[in-house]
Amino acid sequence: MDSAYLLGVFDKEETMLSAFRKMKEQEIEIEDVFTPYPVHEILENHGRKSRITIVGWLYGFFATIGVLAFLFYTAVIDWPLNYGGKPSNAFPSFLVITIILVIFSITILSLFTFSWRANLWPSNKKPIYHPGATDDKFVIMVNKEKADAARASSVMKETGAIEVIEK
Amino acid sequence: MDEHFKFTNKIRNILLAIAIGGLLLAIGAIVIFKPGASRIWANVLLNNQLFLGIALGGAFFLAVHRIAWSGWHTALQRIPEALTSFLPVAFLLMLLVFFGMNDLYHWSQPDLHDPVLEGKSAWLNMPFFFIRMVLYFTGWILLTRAMRKNTNALMDSADAKFHNRRRIFSGIFLVFFALTVSASSWDWIMSIDAHWYSTIFGWYVFIGMFVCSLAFIILLIWFLKGAGYLEFVRADHIHDLGKLLFAFSIFWTYLWFSQYLLIWYGHIPEETTYFVARQENFKLVFFLSLILNFVVPFFGLMKLNLKKKLNWLAAVAGIVLIGHWIDYYQMIMPGAVGEHAGIGLLEIGLTVCYAGIFLFVVLRALASKPLLVKNDPFLEESLHYES
Numbered sequence: 314m315d316s317a318y319l320l321g322v323f324d325k326e327e328t329m330l331s332a333f334r335k336m337k338e339q340e341i342e343i344e345d346v347f348t349p350y351p352v353h354e355i356l357e358n359h360g361r362k363s364r365i366t367i368v369g370w371l372y373g374f375f376a377t378i379g380v381l382a383f384l385f386y387t388a389v390i391d392w393p394l395n396y397g398g399k400p401s402n403a404f405p406s407f408l409v410i411t412i413i414l415v416i417f418s419i420t421i422l423s424l425f426t427f428s429w430r431a432n433l434w435p436s437n438k439k440p441i442y443h444p445g446a447t448d449d450k451f452v453i454m455v456n457k458e459k460a461d462a463a464r465a466s467s468v469m470k471e472t473g474a475i476e477v478i479e480k
Numbered sequence: 481m482d483e484h485f486k487f488t489n490k491i492r493n494i495l496l497a498i499a500i501g502g503l504l505l506a507i508g509a510i511v512i513f514k515p516g517a518s519r520i521w522a523n524v525l526l527n528n529q530l531f532l533g534i535a536l537g538g539a540f541f542l543a544v545h546r547i548a549w550s551g552w553h554t555a556l557q558r559i560p561e562a563l564t565s566f567l568p569v570a571f572l573l574m575l576l577v578f579f580g581m582n583d584l585y586h587w588s589q590p591d592l593h594d595p596v597l598e599g600k601s602a603w604l605n606m607p608f609f610f611i612r613m614v615l616y617f618t619g620w621i622l623l624t625r626a627m628r629k630n631t632n633a634l635m636d637s638a639d640a641k642f643h644n645r646r647r648i649f650s651g652i653f654l655v656f657f658a659l660t661v662s663a664s665s666w667d668w669i670m671s672i673d674a675h676w677y678s679t680i681f682g683w684y685v686f687i688g689m690f691v692c693s694l695a696f697i698i699l700l701i702w703f704l705k706g707a708g709y710l711e712f713v714r715a716d717h718i719h720d721l722g723k724l725l726f727a728f729s730i731f732w733t734y735l736w737f738s739q740y741l742l743i744w745y746g747h748i749p750e751e752t753t754y755f756v757a758r759q760e761n762f763k764l765v766f767f768l769s770l771i772l773n774f775v776v777p778f779f780g781l782m783k784l785n786l787k788k789k790l791n792w793l794a795a796v797a798g799i800v801l802i803g804h805w806i807d808y809y810q811m812i813m814p815g816a817v818g819e820h821a822g823i824g825l826l827e828i829g830l831t832v833c834y835a836g837i838f839l840f841v842v843l844r845a846l847a848s849k850p851l852l853v854k855n856d857p858f859l860e861e862s863l864h865y866e867s
Binding site: 353366370398399405406408409 | 867
């Protein structure tokens with residue numbers, strides 16, 4: 314089977330970043346970058362801006378309204394109880410529950426959104442291009458059809474990739 | 481590398497003019513409006529507490545970063561360090577409170593015949609109050625002086641022992657500070673309402689101090705960058721300061737709410753009197769403090785790129801600083817002054833006067849040495865820092 318991708322494996326953030334910068338400079342198209350932790354420069358310059366923060370904000374906004382409405386419905390409309398002589402609509406005491414439930418809603422909903430966008434769901438097996446990418450290595454992936462593989466490979470070797478493989 | 485902030489005669493004269501002008505304004509307001517002794521002393525206490533908090537927050541900022549061997553802050557470490565040089569002046573100003581004890585703290589009046597206050601007299605009595613004050617300040621001044629001297633030594637010598645000492649000083653300072661900052665807030669602020677107590681009060685005041693200090697550091701950086709200094713403080717450092725201001729403003733609200741919710745929910749008369757006094761006569765400042773200290777930084781600094789814009793961040797920091805002035809106001813005035821309190825020329829004049837003195841001391845200390853500590857081993861890391 315013909316290999317479709319070229320993978321440059323780096324063991325340091327700095328070397329990976331210098332390869333990344335050089336490839337951007339030479340206009341070699343990068344398919345994807347796998348890093349063990351978020352690297353801001355990659356996030357900003359890879360040209361795929363994540364909108365998950367906006368979605369997260371919207372979830373938070375609507376979850377706040379939803380949770381407060383739910384608490385108002387349960388404590389005031391549906392089943393008012395007199396506890397400690399407080400009014401039924403005891404707003405300050407709702408806030409703690411609201412904070413907790415909003416955090417919970419944002420977390421769960423963002424997780425589902427992310428999984429949906431990244432095509433991660435049960436039974437959908439995603440390829441692991443390099444075992445190091447699941448550990449502590451930085452991997453730059455180049456699609457051989459879209460970019461010049463020979464040039465990409467030489468840039469990666471030059472900047473200190475510990476391994477350049479085709480897959 | 482050897483960039484110096486120049487404390488020119490022009491800056492000195494402007495600051496002295498601000499201080500004297502503020503003082504004249506305050507004296508004029510006292511002569512014309514005759515506000516009464518308790519209102520004057522409450523204002524002295526408010527400004528003491530505000531500017532003391534900014535100075536102490538600077539020391540705390542350095543101590544927490546150094547004890548964790550943090551690298552990013554080393555490029556701007558001289559600024560919080562300069563803030564701490566105000567502490568000896570703060571001590572002198574705080575000693576002034578001696579003359580206003582009876583006007584500020586009703587527990588200090590002789591022949592009280594109040595069983596609750598007699599029960600608290602082991603802690604709340606005049607000699608012990610001043611012994612504690614001297615103790616707090618001696619510790620703070622000596623420790624921050626040692627920290628400053630150590631930094632100065634690090635400027636001249638590359639010996640690693642000066643670097644390693646920083647962590648020891650920070651550790652001692654943090655332990656001492658944790659105990660004294662709570663106790664000092666009970667003494668100076670909480671004991672105004674001597675019948676009332678709140679166990680979270682010390683933390684609440686302390687976080688207010690730290691937020692003030694962060695806001696002031698941001699404003700100083702804004703001023704210095706505007707004057708052409710601090711080229712090496714980049715958007716990444718500003719971003720981190722913005723994150724700290726954002727996070728600690730939320731934490732301040734968390735503590736505010738923890739105190740409020742428990743008292744509101746418990747509904748015990750001896751506890752709720754505190755908030756009743758504030759919500760009846762001080763409704764505006766009570767809610768304004770929440771808006772300025774929580775709503776403004778929360779929405780103003782929520783977006784990532786807004787935290788990196790120094791002008792915007794400085795504007796938010798200025799609002800937060802005003803917010804904390806108002807927060808101290810609603811802590812001190814209802815108990816000490818009562819219904820006659822107000823924000824007038826006296827309040828504005830005295831705060832302007834204090835700000836002039838504070839900036840004079842701080843900027844002079846900043847100018848005495850280069851802005852970068854060139855032998856700090858973390859300096860390179862800080863200069864290339866990415867947030």
